[in-house]
Structure formats: structure tokens, C-alpha cells
Amino acid sequence: MTPWRVGGTPDAAGSLERRRDIMVREHLAGRGIRSQAVIRAMEEVPREAFIPEQLWEHAYDDNPLPIDEGQTISQPYIVAYMTEALELGVSDRVLEIGTGSGYAAAVLSRIVATVHSVERLEGLARSARERLDRLGYSNVLVHEGDGTLGWPEHAPYDAIVVTAGAPRVPPPLLHQLAIGGRLVIPVGPVPEFQLLVRVRRLNEDEYRTEELCGVRFVPLIGAKGW
């Protein structure tokens, strides 16, 4: 799928495509991302389509960038790392909490069957939904609401990813994981930085938690968040 072209000029589009290839090679493959499905998805999704036009020249820097309402689009390496950590299969149903720009949802949508993504800010939810529709990511459904409560309507999920930092793992997310499902979430006792953890549901009552790495996300705000 080539859903979008920068400014309509072949040169600008070509240069962004080249930068995307370099980003994937140097920042993702070069730093240990091994999943071919993740690499392919990151090669395919145009990150510039998810950020303001003034920032296009930074679209493929390996940094988070500001989006509307004081939120951020995550660093590409972290998007790839978290996506890989979810151990996705092609028929998986995934829940993302924190739609933001919709970029991570678009990446997930290239790998799995269905992505449900929840955003608490109405303006961001609306613009992400419009953007994803326009770009043709038709297997992403954006819901507006408090994602600390999950999205019970479509549970259980094979994988859940939270792209905002939580004080603790919200219990509704554990309950909405399928048996064998994986939850990847940044957690920490202060809002400024977190430890990324993966929680695996072993059976009806048992979960196993692994610590992955230190990260910095905007806070997860809600009934079971900050």
C-alpha cells in the first residue's frame, strides 16, 4: 500500500522514502529489531503523514515529536520495540490504549487482523480516525474514552499495548487479555519515566510479568491511571 505522497512532488516523496529506509536499517534493524513483520510494517507506514507539516524534515529522526494537545508521537525505535514485544500473529486482535496520532495503530494494522485503539481526548480521536480512514488503514477502529478501563465490548484481545505511562497495571486490561495474550505497558511510581513490562496471561487466574527496559511516555490519565 502506498497511501500517501508528500506535497505531491516526486522529489520530496522520494527523499522521505529514502530517509524511512535509512531509519529502518540504522535505528531499527541496526539496534536489534529482528521481527521481519515489524521491519516490513515500519518500512510501509509513512510517519510524515501523522505529524504536522512543519516537522516533516524530522519525520525519520529517531525521536518522539509533538502532536496536538500537548501529546507526542513515540520514537520509531520504541514503536518497533513494543510491537515486537507483543509477539503478534497475523490473525490477532489487538487493543491499543493511547491512539495519539494513530501512527502506532497503523504499524500494528499492517501485522494483525484488527486493531482497536482507544484515545481519551476527543480532538485527537477524531483527527486520528479521519487520518487513518483517509490513508486506507481500514482494519483500525478508533474509540474515544478512558482506556484504563480497556474496551470491554470487543474483548478478549490477543495483545494489548499501552502507549502512555501508568502508575500500575490497570486490572481491566488484565481481565480483557485472552489466555496466552500479551500486555505491553510502561509502568512506574512517578509520571515522568517508567519501566516497560510485558504481562502474559498463562491461564484464567495466572499472569507472568517480565521487565523489558526503561522508557519515557506521557502519563496515562484515567480511572485506573494517574
Ligand code: SAH
Ligand atoms: N501511540 C501514539 C502515541 C500516543 S501518546 C502514536 O503513535 O502517536 C499517548 C496518548 O495516550 C495521548 O494521545 C493521550 O491523550 C492518550 N491517553 C492518555 N491517557 C489515556 C487513557 N486513559 N485512555 C486513552 N488514551 C489515553
